[in-house]
Amino acid sequence: MLSTISRQALRASHVRAMQSVGSIRYYSAGSNDNSNNNNDTNNTENKSESSESLLSILSSTSGTKTTPSSSSPSSDRPSSSSAPMSRGSELILETLSRATNRQQQSLKRSTGFLNSKSGGGLGDFGRHLFSEVQPCSHNIHIHATMNNTIITLSDSNGDPITTQSAGTAGLKKSARAGPEAGYQAMMKVIEKVEEKNVQILSLHVLMKGFGPGRDSAFKAIRAKTNWDIKRISDTTPIPFNGCRPPKARRL
Structure with missing residues (x-):
């Protein structure tokens, strides 16, 4: 039998894991966006910051251990139910870090292609191309x-x-x-x-x-x-x- 503190720790880690799964779906769906507009660039940066905050939460979640119960005779060793949750948190952490890396790489490729004047880049023309169209005289x-x-x-x-x-x-x-x-x-x-x-x-x-x-x-x-x-x-x-x-x- 788990103590009240152990149940609360498992419940908190489970809630954080479910929130992280929803966040992974959101960030992995938006990781392949290669738009070159300023609004999309800001959104990508905001996603990266949110991903970093989620990484810190998950790392703290995976590092927590359940406190042993004093009333249980087998309280000297940790509960067996905490091992699958720890493994799931590690998988979620790895998937979210990969999605964050893909976002950063796609942002670097898009900005580098627009700003590079050699190697097939658009350079100044790319910045004018994706900016607002000016009316002709x-x-x-x-x-x-x-x-x-x-x-x-x-x-x-x-x-x-x-x-x-x-x-x-x-x-x-x-x-x-x-x-x-x-x-x-x-x-x-x-x-x-x-x-x-x-x-x-x-x-x-x-x-x-x-x-x-x-x-x-x-x-x-x-x-x-x-x-x-x-x-x-x-x-x-x-x-x-x-x-x-x-x-x-x-x-």
Whole structure:
């Protein structure tokens, strides 16, 4: 028979072990999180601190021994029921320490990859990539269809500044459907920007459609201007089983 003090010690160690099991599930589930945001980094650091506190609790739990009872004739040796609990605490301690090490290693890998400029790291680009996206001063919309290429320059609010197409560039009929149409339309936009003295500090290129003037218009930007292109987006609409396509043309 165990004394009252022995029962209380076993009950306290059992409660701590159950709390540690729940904590292990929480930390092991979050140990594979490789997010690079500042909030996730703070959460990982908080988890590591909590893990260290739990490690200290478990180490003290595994080191405690049950006090022998004076009323029991076999009180000279410790109770046999305390051995499985001590072993379980050691297993819990080992599992929790492994989860803590995985968290620290993943945090070091993520921060090292973002900050390293050599060896495949992102460096300064990685910090800008995962930071808040800054709005660009101007947007340029390239609408490339199979028959024409329409280019519109707008400010950050979306208000149009100038709109040019292959037709305004002097191309007629089937000539508006080639890649030269997109190049000439972009050259016309560049001329209008110079006439109006528009200062383009940063540019967001939005492409729509898969016409032949799509790539040639972008090549004109890189070849004839020094505009700082911050972002390139594809705004081509994708139907999700929407409108019925037109009947196939019969020749």
